[in-house]
Amino acid sequence: MEDCLFCKISAGETDTDFVYQDDQVVVFEDINPQAPVHLLIVPKKHIADLNNLQPADNELIGNIYQVAKKMAAEYDIAESGYRLVSNCGDDGCQSVYHIHFHLLGGRQLQWPPG
Ligand code: AMP
Numbered sequence: 001m002e003d004c005l006f007c008k009i010s011a012g013e014t015d016t017d018f019v020y021q022d023d024q025v026v027v028f029e030d031i032n033p034q035a036p037v038h039l040l041i042v043p044k045k046h047i048a049d050l051n052n053l054q055p056a057d058n059e060l061i062g063n064i065y066q067v068a069k070k071m072a073a074e075y076d077i078a079e080s081g082y083r084l085v086s087n088c089g090d091d092g093c094q095s096v097y098h099i100h101f102h103l104l105g106g107r108q109l110q111w112p113p114g
Pocket residue numbers: 005016028029030031032033040086087093094095096097
């Protein structure tokens with residue numbers, strides 16, 4: 001997908017450092033962190049947003065949750081707690097239209113999120 005920032009990042013075409021990667025996903029630190037731990041879990045496959053998820057993506061999404069769990073343990077927030085969020089559309093405050101999951105933790109998060 002041309003001109004997609006997260007396609008470029010996940011393809012290794014930028015100087016973004018990955019804190020984890022496998023054949024399906026990359027994980028890197030958010031450039032504008034909203035918590036002491038703020039990672040982005042990004043599939044290499046371009047899916048614009050949650051509205052475009054297909055049943056064939058179910059395994060990928062399941063694997064993303066497994067990666068989130070692993071990263072939470074590595075960043076020592078598994079016990080204190082954390083949040084896994086995917087923003088969708090304008091009201092959801094999505095700004096990059098390549099699906100991704102925010103892993104946030106390391107402080108008391110608020111609910112409702114605003
Ligand atoms: P969203 O607003 O849910 O679409 O999330 C997009 C996220 O990508 C935001 O939290 C941005 O801070 C983050 N972001 C944008 N560009 C970069 C970049 N080059 N490297 C790391 N994070 C980025």
